[in-house]
Amino acid sequence: MKKTVIYAAAIALALGMGFTANGIAADKGPAELTLQATVDAAAKAKPATFNHAKHQEKLACGDCHHSKDAAGKKVPYVDGQKVQKCETCHNKAAGMTNEKLATFKDAAHANCKGCHTEKNAGPTKCDGCHK
């Protein structure tokens, strides 16, 4: 029994999973992602490549992830929270009051390009993300 727990912890560490303060393993999600809007998708699909693991090395989860409260207001990321897909909230039917953030494209462009511009690092030209 004890052995199983130790093995599970060892495997989790080997997989590079983080642990929150209360010892719950945080799900860090996939290392590499191909992001593609499905709800408000453009007529011509334009997937974006995203190295999640590389971004996680230098940035905080809360630089990108957050949630919302019952009133629809943004709630900052807290360790160990359930991470939802951007599109769950950033789509035209989800009641996003801010029109400039009502699609995955708009939310992603604001987040991704916004940070790249601010930090003067990472691509800001279309083909830097849309290969």
Ligand code: HEC
């Ligand atoms: C820093 C990365 C980044 C850059 C630079 C960027 N995009 Fe995007 N773009 C994304 C992400 C992420 C999405 C949301 C996922 C998806 O659907 O591709 C997206 C979505 C889109 C979509 C919707 C695609 C679809 O399939 O519904 C279009 C169209 C688009 N971008 C065009 C552009 C154009 C044009 C430029 C250059 C002016 C550009 N993007 C620059 C990351 C980027």
Ligand code: HEC
């Ligand atoms: C630079 C931005 C960024 C950072 C930093 C980041 N993530 Fe992500 N993460 C994303 C994006 C974008 C997705 C894809 C979301 C989608 O498909 O809508 C994602 C997906 C995920 C998923 C999978 C969600 C799902 O249901 O598919 C998990 C879990 C996750 N991230 C956890 C984390 C954790 C934990 C951290 C911190 C250790 C972190 N992320 C840091 C941008 C980021």
Ligand code: HEC
């Ligand atoms: C649980 C719902 C929810 C999820 C999931 C979500 N967002 Fe948001 N997001 C919001 C709400 C609500 C706001 C505040 C909108 C407003 O200004 O009224 C917001 C605001 C933003 C903003 C504006 C700047 C800021 O931080 O306030 C950006 C950019 C953004 N989200 C990008 C993303 C990206 C990228 C993802 C996925 C990695 C994501 N969001 C996932 C609900 C969500």
Ligand code: HEC
């Ligand atoms: C909070 C800041 C921040 C956010 C948000 C962010 N990035 Fe980046 N990104 C960076 C930095 C810094 C670099 C340069 C890292 C390096 O070269 O070591 C980078 C590099 C990149 C690169 C080139 C290197 C690589 O990983 O292949 C791509 C592509 C990229 N980002 C895509 C995205 C996409 C797509 C998103 C949104 C889903 C995003 N980024 C969100 C900070 C950010």
